[in-house]
Amino acid sequence: MAGDLRDNRGRGDAEWRWPAIHPEGRKFGLIGVGIALIVLLLFDWEIIGWPLLALAGGVFAFFRDPERVVPQDDDMIVAPADGLVTLISQVPPPLELQGPDGDGAPGLGSDPVTRISIFMSVFDVHINRAPVGGTVKRIVYIPGRFMNADLDKASEENERQHILIERPDGRPIGCTQIAGLVARRIVSFVKQGDIVAAGQRIGLIRFGSRVDVYLPQGTDAKVLLGQKIIAGETVLAELGKLKLIEGVSQ
Incomplete structure (x- = not known):
């Protein structure tokens, strides 16, 4: 598996990073953002637009795809x-x-x-x-x-x-x-x-x-x-x- 090798002797690098959004979910999030912006900018319906924008953020979060450090042991x-x-x-x-x-x-x-x-x-x-x-x-x-x-x-x-x-x-x-x-x-x-x-x-x-x-x-x-x-x-x-x-x- 591609990636940096890390072990239990302290070898390798550790850093925090924002998780990527899987391509399968980007389209759903962008659709949600688009609808929210239309509601906010064209109709000025803030009571609907802001919740829709928050919902779009939730969709992006649902499809997050963080990196994982996988133990390399055949058993x-x-x-x-x-x-x-x-x-x-x-x-x-x-x-x-x-x-x-x-x-x-x-x-x-x-x-x-x-x-x-x-x-x-x-x-x-x-x-x-x-x-x-x-x-x-x-x-x-x-x-x-x-x-x-x-x-x-x-x-x-x-x-x-x-x-x-x-x-x-x-x-x-x-x-x-x-x-x-x-x-x-x-x-x-x-x-x-x-x-x-x-x-x-x-x-x-x-x-x-x-x-x-x-x-x-x-x-x-x-x-x-x-x-x-x-x-x-x-x-x-x-x-x-x-x-x-x-x-x-x-």
Whole structure:
């Protein structure tokens, strides 16, 4: 992945910078600014124009795309989304990711695995990132409903997109982008056959939703229910590591 190398020995540079606005969102923000200026300058409707201008600023903020420092360790699975861990459960992988595909690439199987669900509010960064490096072997889009993405059944009933990434060692890792009440479009930045790095941008979901990650057998989550996590930086799990982790809400 392109970027400056930094490590836990203090090597590299750290600086604060304004986050960029992803191109996918610039048009929406500019449309909002244009409408607000028309209302303010042509009609002098300040009671409407200023709230519209603030709303346009909120749209720009929603599509912000900050840089992330991604841990470079082949055994780590990093968070694909900013947000809150709302579910950690043992479930069978989605049917679309279970079996091998037409090219013989293996799926996740049908045995229950640990699923980590990350809920993104409208205040979170909505750029989704690859949980591991490897080859995108499968992208399956499924139309569906737009119920609250925080609900467990949203994984099976909402509009969603499954992505299967095969690591260089041949082990597949699956994740699912799920639309919610407000989110109405899942945007993909990658296609089948692309090679991605861990933490690379792979898509976004407009205006709040959820991302599920399916850990391989024999791997426990390193995050806790209710924990706030950061895409591309928070380590969700280490391959082959099983350990109960407890936390106290304070």
